[in-house]
Amino acid sequence: MNNIFNLRRFSQLFIKHTQEYYKTYLLSVGVIVALLAAILGFISYVSDGNLGVKSQYAIFFFFFIGAGSIFTSMIFSELGNSRKSITMLMLPASHFEKYLVAWIYSFLIYQLVFTLSFYAVDLIVLMLQNSGTDEKMALLDLQSAGTPYGMALIAFAVLHGITFLGAVFFEKLHFIKSACLVAVFGLFIILINQPLANVILGVKLEKVVPFAHAAIKEADNYYALEPQSSIKPIMIGMTYTIVMILWIGAYFKLKEKQV
Structure with missing residues (x-):
């Protein structure tokens, strides 16, 4: 089991990855925040302060899956560079631990950071918008039936699975090639x-x-x-089964990588 996963070794690998890439990740967050501020602010301005919940959700949805897919496609970018790939593959950690670090950052941490960033920007835009009008616009509620987080999560999970596999499978132009596969499919x-x-x-x-x-x-x-309400959980389960297959395929493809 220690050859596959060791908590101390994994934590050291996670810290090492964070120390090496935190500046790049912070810069990426800054770009996302700036784009969100520009889009939300522009729509609020041209709509005379009518940035409704549906508009907020549409921006959240497409930015969430779009930025997430781009970020995921670059998570194994070292594999496309011969020198960096040798360094990565020679690290004293298992393939599963390297895989898990990439998965946690691209799937779990990304969701948390993006959601917090979106709400921070959205709240500021709405505060500025509502200060000059009597009709107050509500903040996006991702637990509402009309704007569910679950729908965005399903779409993101599917695209994450495809781009995560593509990031390992393709050596160059990971995002473009993965996007072409998504388009063809x-x-x-x-x-x-x-x-x-x-x-x-x-x-x-x-x-x-x-x-x-x-x-x-x-x-x-x-x-x-x-579809009947009893069928929807089955459809969701089938979707996540496909996502799991893609994630597992990415892991075994990473295991094939040798120095």
């Missing part, structure tokens, strides 16, 4: 989704959103088909 799903749903249900569907809902049109009326 998404296009494939869109192309086969409606014909497959028509065959399964035995009717011609007017509109089909992958993994979400479908609609049937009769005359001028639309009838939406929503």
Whole structure:
């Protein structure tokens, strides 16, 4: 077991990684904060102070998964440089410990830092916005049914799994190549989704959103088909199963790396 995971060795590796990259991470946080301030401030300005909860959630959602995917794609950037890869692979730590440090930073710590950064900026923008108007805009609530954190987390987890595997698999241009895979996979799903749903249900569907809902049109009326509440946990479980497979694949791909 000590050859796979040792708490003392792992903690030393985690501290070493933090000491080496904390300046880069702090700079990245500064860039995210600046972009969030610019976007939230601009939308608040052009909408005459009507930065509603839905707009806040849309910005949170796309920045959350977009910045997270870029950050994750660069977490194993040393592997693309022969000198840095030798140094990394020769560290007296197991592949699992190196993998775990990268996973914790790119998945857990990123979520915490991004959420805190977003709320810090959002709160300041709303305070400035609400100070000049009688109609006060509410702060985004990620526990609300209309703006759930769970939806953003599922999307981020899937993209994290793909970009995490891509960061290990590809030696160069990790993010671009991973993004191309996501685009090809998404296009494939869109192309086969409606014909497959028509065959399964035995009717011609007017509109089909992958993994979400479908609609049937009769005359001028639309009838939406929503999955039962008992089916949704199964769909979420299947999604996280795919994410786990991607994470496991990334680990075994990292194990193949040798000096």
